[in-house]
Amino acid sequence: MQYVKKEDVKTEALVGRGLQKVVGKNSYFESTQMSVGYALYNADYGEMESHCHAEETVIVTKSKDGWIEWGNTKDNLTQRCKLEEGMIFHIPENEWHVFRYEPGGHVEIIFIYGQTDQCRPEDK
Secondary structure (H helix, E strand, C coil), X not given: CCCCCHHHCCCXXXXXXXXXEEEECCCCEECCCCEEXXXXXXXXXXXXXXXXXXXXXXXEEEEXXXXXXXXXXXXXCCEEEECCCCXXXXXXXXXXXXXXXXXXXXXXXXXXXXXXXXXXXXXX
């Protein structure tokens, strides 16, 4: 068994979010079977574009004035849900979605994928 504290996992700054890759390819703990980590959305990283990718489970750990939007296409996100700590979302493969927040707000999630390849938008 291995363990790490969240604050000891480096944050990788990407467009629209900061990622802490805990388990998976190029992560704190290498795995070929799954991907798990934290994503932080706030003004420091800029606005993220809507995206789709592999099937994903998301657990909201923090949210201040944040929400998720989703829909059938990149430009047709017809659904919206205000985020609260403890919410869990199952996002089907290739469903378009994006995390957003009001000025001064933020969203933090734990992401879980059952694979290590083509999980995130930058992998496609």
